[in-house]
Amino acid sequence: MSAQDDILDQETPQGFRQRFADFRENRPHLFLLAVMVLVPLFFMNPVTWLSLTISGLAMGLMLFIMASGMTLTFGLMGVLNLGHGAFISLGAFAGATVVVFWMGGHAGSGTLGMTLIALLAAFIFAMAVAGSLGLLFERFVIRPVYGDHLKQILVTVGGAIIIMEMIHVIWGPNEIPVPRPDLLRGAMILDDTVPLIGGVAVETYRLAAVLLGLAVYAAMVWVIERTKAGILIRAGVENTEMVEVLGYRIKLLFLGVFVAGSALAGLGGAMWSMYQEIITAHMGETLMISVIVVIILGGLGSIKGCFYGAILVGLINLYIGYLAPTFAAIATVGLMVGILMWRPQGLIPVIKV
Amino acid sequence: MLNAILSGDYPRSRVLTAVLLVILICLALGPFLFPSTRAFTTLGMICIFIVVVASYDVMLGYTHIVSFAHTMFFGIGAYAVAMVIASMGSSFGAIGLGVLAAVLAATALALLLGLLSLRVKAIFFALVTLAVAFAFMTLVNQLYTVTGGEDGLRVRVPREIGPAFRLIENDLYGFSITTFLGGLFTQPWNLGEVIRESVYSVRVTGRVVMYYVCFFFGLTMFLLMLRMMNSPFGRVLQAIRENEFRAEALGYKTVYYRTATVVLAAVLTALAGVLFALFNRYVNPENTLDFELMVFILLMCVIGGMGTMYGAVVGAALFLLAENYLQDLLAVLGGYVEGVPLVSGLVGPERWLLWFGVLFVLSVYFFPKGIVGQLRLWADERRRRAAGGDEDQSDRLQQGATQPAEQPKG
Numbered sequence: 001m002s003a004q005d006d007i008l009d010q011e012t013p014q015g016f017r018q019r020f021a022d023f024r025e026n027r028p029h030l031f032l033l034a035v036m037v038l039v040p041l042f043f044m045n046p047v048t049w050l051s052l053t054i055s056g057l058a059m060g061l062m063l064f065i066m067a068s069g070m071t072l073t074f075g076l077m078g079v080l081n082l083g084h085g086a087f088i089s090l091g092a093f094a095g096a097t098v099v100v101f102w103m104g105g106h107a108g109s110g111t112l113g114m115t116l117i118a119l120l121a122a123f124i125f126a127m128a129v130a131g132s133l134g135l136l137f138e139r140f141v142i143r144p145v146y147g148d149h150l151k152q153i154l155v156t157v158g159g160a161i162i163i164m165e166m167i168h169v170i171w172g173p174n175e176i177p178v179p180r181p182d183l184l185r186g187a188m189i190l191d192d193t194v195p196l197i198g199g200v201a202v203e204t205y206r207l208a209a210v211l212l213g214l215a216v217y218a219a220m221v222w223v224i225e226r227t228k229a230g231i232l233i234r235a236g237v238e239n240t241e242m243v244e245v246l247g248y249r250i251k252l253l254f255l256g257v258f259v260a261g262s263a264l265a266g267l268g269g270a271m272w273s274m275y276q277e278i279i280t281a282h283m284g285e286t287l288m289i290s291v292i293v294v295i296i297l298g299g300l301g302s303i304k305g306c307f308y309g310a311i312l313v314g315l316i317n318l319y320i321g322y323l324a325p326t327f328a329a330i331a332t333v334g335l336m337v338g339i340l341m342w343r344p345q346g347l348i349p350v351i352k353v
Numbered sequence: 354m355l356n357a358i359l360s361g362d363y364p365r366s367r368v369l370t371a372v373l374l375v376i377l378i379c380l381a382l383g384p385f386l387f388p389s390t391r392a393f394t395t396l397g398m399i400c401i402f403i404v405v406v407a408s409y410d411v412m413l414g415y416t417h418i419v420s421f422a423h424t425m426f427f428g429i430g431a432y433a434v435a436m437v438i439a440s441m442g443s444s445f446g447a448i449g450l451g452v453l454a455a456v457l458a459a460t461a462l463a464l465l466l467g468l469l470s471l472r473v474k475a476i477f478f479a480l481v482t483l484a485v486a487f488a489f490m491t492l493v494n495q496l497y498t499v500t501g502g503e504d505g506l507r508v509r510v511p512r513e514i515g516p517a518f519r520l521i522e523n524d525l526y527g528f529s530i531t532t533f534l535g536g537l538f539t540q541p542w543n544l545g546e547v548i549r550e551s552v553y554s555v556r557v558t559g560r561v562v563m564y565y566v567c568f569f570f571g572l573t574m575f576l577l578m579l580r581m582m583n584s585p586f587g588r589v590l591q592a593i594r595e596n597e598f599r600a601e602a603l604g605y606k607t608v609y610y611r612t613a614t615v616v617l618a619a620v621l622t623a624l625a626g627v628l629f630a631l632f633n634r635y636v637n638p639e640n641t642l643d644f645e646l647m648v649f650i651l652l653m654c655v656i657g658g659m660g661t662m663y664g665a666v667v668g669a670a671l672f673l674l675a676e677n678y679l680q681d682l683l684a685v686l687g688g689y690v691e692g693v694p695l696v697s698g699l700v701g702p703e704r705w706l707l708w709f710g711v712l713f714v715l716s717v718y719f720f721p722k723g724i725v726g727q728l729r730l731w732a733d734e735r736r737r738r739a740a741g742g743d744e745d746q747s748d749r750l751q752q753g754a755t756q757p758a759e760q761p762k763g
Contacts, residue, residue: 165704
């Protein structure tokens with residue numbers, strides 16, 4: 001809102017410096033992304049830079065898939081679900097069950113069709129398990145404490161403990177190795193003759209993750225921009241009461257968003273399990289930190305902000321992880337603190353926070 | 354006298370008074386009532402964690418600030434003293450310097466977090482502290498040259514508070530409650546024999562001295578916080594909790610009060626961390642900084658009763674007892690259902706946290722004021738029934754002034 005007013009108030013920017021300042025203030029996500037991508041170029045050679053950038057994109061897009069559900073639940077109903085990490089873990093374990101135990105033969109066969117079937121089955125199973133648990137979670141854990149932030153935080157932390165312990169009960173306390181399907185192992189190497197970036201090696205799985213992540217983002221944008229449900233979601237984020245007054249059952253809508261968000265967390269977890277190739281019940285807890293940074297960066301409740309926030313976090317993790325491995329985790333949090341100083345509401349704030 | 358010590362904030366329930374007295378006696382006479390080392394450690398931890406949980410309650414229960422960085426400050430205290438001792442050698446001067454460093458670092462970081470929380474909404478504070486605490490833990494893990502990484506640091510305490518030191522040459526006598534009670538139930542006809550068996554000798558080593566340092570620290574800090582929460586300062590905090598906008602409108606700079614609360618809680622926890630390092634003599638990320646520990650503190654605070662202070666005592670005692678002894682109980686239960694596929698997985702000794710999680714969620718729904726709040730509620734009802742009529746009204750008014758209202762804060 002205020003951003004639009006600013007545009008209206010201002011005259012058309014004159015000169016380079018003014019236009020630059022304009023760009024920085026009105027499109028902070030693109031500005032930061034450009035800075036983030038370009039600055040590391042000075043510290044490393046282009047080949048490393050390109051492979052790091054693609055890896056960072058892969059990580060960022062997986063983070064986006066995990067975080068989008070959480071940011072939407074907050075935007076729509078002001079529910080802060082700190083148990084979101086448990087759904088990530090659950091999705092990872094459900095996906096791993098399919099890939100490792102049920103369809104291990106398919107995944108290891110090396111043919112394209114079989115691998116796709118196994119992966120698809122794993123992702124769908126992960127989404128189904130996490131989504132149906134999300135249904136129960138919303139109904140029995142979160143619904144009684146609508147509108148009370150403190151109780152939401154407490155209850156969802158408690159719920160996460162229970163889910164994590166149940167994972168221990170069902171899958172045992174040990175970590176489980178999750179080998180990638182044969183087809184997605186190894187790396188693609190660009191031909192040496194290409195100038196500047198010749199010889200760059202990109203892991204196949206990361207490339208696949210980037211493609212899948214972009215597909216999910218595109219699908220999500222389509223749902224939110226073009227469908228009736230999307231219009232209701234956007235309206236609900238803007239003004240919940242008004243949507244209710246107009247006769248829509250906001251609770252049902254919220255239930256749908258929560259289930260979809262949980263399912264996406266499960267999908268993200270399943271993708272992450274094959275990215276790390278090992279899973280523990282506590283992986284969700286660790287990932288929650290990145291997820292939280294992402295949704296704060298983007299501005300709570302904003303899908304677009306979440307997308308850019310996730311990519312920024314993914315990129316800084318990889319760049320700093322390469323330049324100074326000790327400080328990778330600090331860099332993520334440092335990025336968050338820095339951006340909060342600059343823009344307390346996040347990159348693309350939603351009006352209602 | 355008692356009024357001054359408790360700052361006029363009585364337990365207000367007979368059951369609660371009894372429970373608190375039992376806890377106080379057990380802690381005060383700890384080494385002379387329980388002969389096992391495990392009990393000794395558990396009691397010492399209860400003394401320390403009463404301060405940790407009570408200071409968390411100042412934030413969570415009295416001001417409704419949700420912080421996930423409490424273990425970070427605890428760890429700062431523990432690591433400060435451990436690192437100073439590691440580099441300077443063990444002396445009381447080193448401990449003093451460690452305390453100073455801990456207090457300064459905790460204050461600085463808490464101020465920084467407070468500054469961030471001034472700029473963002475209250476709900477952000479929970480998320481920001483979660484992220485910052487995690488980054489801190491990772492940093493401690495990574496900088497293993499100074500912090501020992503995941504292996505942690507062994508704290509060489511000065512001889513006077515170590516196990517080799519003898520404060521009194523002669524042994525003292527202790528009376529084992531556990532042996533006595535056990536004997537009382539199994540062979541009550543043999544009372545004299547049971548009593549004779551219960552008596553054991555206690556060597557007053559430096560460990561016992563350290564235990565009493567922890568005990569008196571816990572007691573004074575608890576009473577100090579009780580005093581603060583019943584002072585005008587504490588009233589303002591409660592006003593902020595009930596209606597921040599109104600408190601601001603009344604002319605209180607809520608931002609300053611919130612920051613002061615965060616700093617106060619941070620410093621007290623850091624001091625508790627110092628004592629933890631000296632009592633436990635071993636510091637690593639898992640026992641001081643882990644997110645799980647943070648959740649435990651949250652559980653202790655909520656199950657005991659938020660915004661009651663006494664809840665911290667009850668919660669810490671109950672939780673630490675459960676952590677150490679509930680596993681034994683579950684192991685016994687697990688013995689009965691061995692072989693039943695899913696059930697045996699649910700009651701194994703390592704599943705105690707599952708049951709505590711369930712208890713926690715249920716207590717948030719059904720006893721939102723925790724054990725202490727619920728006991729007081731029952732006591733009030735009983736009192737009202739006994740008095741009846743007009744006193745009912747005045748009683749409720751008085752309650753309204755001191756007890757948190759149950760208004761959800763959106």
